[in-house]
Amino acid sequence: MNMQIFSTFEISSYLELAISSLEEKGIKKEQIYAVPLDNRTEERRVFDSLHRSDGTSLIDVGAALATAFSVIGASVGFKLSWGPIYWGLIGAFIGFVLGVAIRLFTELVVKKNRRLLKGKYSEVILIIDCEESQAAFIENVLWNHYALGVAKVRKV
Structure with missing residues (x-):
């Protein structure tokens, strides 16, 4: 059964090392998708509105x-x-x-x-298509290369 493994990384050399480790272990480039998230372009607002609150109080x-x-x-x-x-x-x-x-x-x-x-920059979402038998190994590689989070989903 096919699976997808999602993980998030900060943009760093650990992301590159994780991808190259996966390629060395037989995961093809076509099975690995790296999607960078965009940085926020506008400044965060200090004052809350009726519909949005950041949880900090000014008073x-x-x-x-x-x-x-x-x-x-x-x-x-x-x-x-x-x-x-x-x-x-x-x-x-x-x-x-x-x-x-x-x-x-x-x-x-x-x-x-x-x-x-x-110095926090936007994160990268790494999506890997794999077989269920490879999932534990791939998850271990991602955690060893300092992934911020990992999730597994079975493809139907």
């Missing part, structure tokens, strides 16, 4: 700092002319704005630099 640090600054503002406000309520609200506003600014800075500058330093 979490702002809420924490708003709480802390409102307590400090209210405490100090007992000695000031406007009183503790106004100074607590002013402190909450300043803390919230400061927290959102810190979070925006970390998302836009720090995390962007971290992504650039990793």
